[in-house]
Amino acid sequence: MTKSSTGTKKTTPSWSDVKARLADLERAGLVGLVQDMYAASKENQAFLHTRFALGDDPLRPYKATITQWINPADYRKPLSVAKAKKAISDYKKALGQPEGLAELAVFYCEEVFDFLAGYSMEDEGFYVALERMFEQALRHVLALPEARRAPFLARLEQVRALGQNVGWGVGDNFNDMWLEAGLD
Structure with a gap:
């Protein structure tokens, strides 16, 4: 943990923090997030194609x-x-x-x-x-x-x-x- 300029403790974000934010998203927001992740890298694209069995050769x-x-x-x-x-x-x-x-x-x-x-x-x-x-x-x-x-x-x-x-x-x-x- 590190201290911020206001003196409060800051922690490194974890999966729990992300999961809590995801719970607040509606379906459209979640789809938009996945779309942004898809566009962010070829690795993300390969992951999603593989996970959802898309394409002829995963x-x-x-x-x-x-x-x-x-x-x-x-x-x-x-x-x-x-x-x-x-x-x-x-x-x-x-x-x-x-x-x-x-x-x-x-x-x-x-x-x-x-x-x-x-x-x-x-x-x-x-x-x-x-x-x-x-x-x-x-x-x-x-x-x-x-x-x-x-x-x-x-x-x-x-x-x-x-x-x-x-x-x-x-x-x-x-x-x-x-x-x-x-x-x-």
Whole structure:
């Protein structure tokens, strides 16, 4: 808390404060607020499109973000593991369907190897993040009903094979995770 110039204590606004103000809005005011939020950012648009199942591919903006930050078309653009992973986190907040989470985690791994097919990377943190995402992808896939797993597992098997050609112990770690998951 901080003191204002009048000597009263000010607090940082919280969700409770916002919720109380929302309760005062009529329907038209609430719709107007959501419209303003929609117009404020592409992230808000993607969130609302996903939440309300609008459009033909709700994963498209999240995949585009992953590609932008892990496998950019222009190799001179910076990579950002954190921003690519945030796309998955954003999807989870918007809808979080298990199959969508599996798709995005597997896609992330595939995009890393698509990037590595043309460029080298000498950053241990990049590979640690890849290993964590592979583990997350396995977890998401194995949480799906058995009938839905096969296509994802086939793609992860390809990712695992590609990992054998990377240093930093990636291939060995992929194999360990695969075996720990009871696959093979």
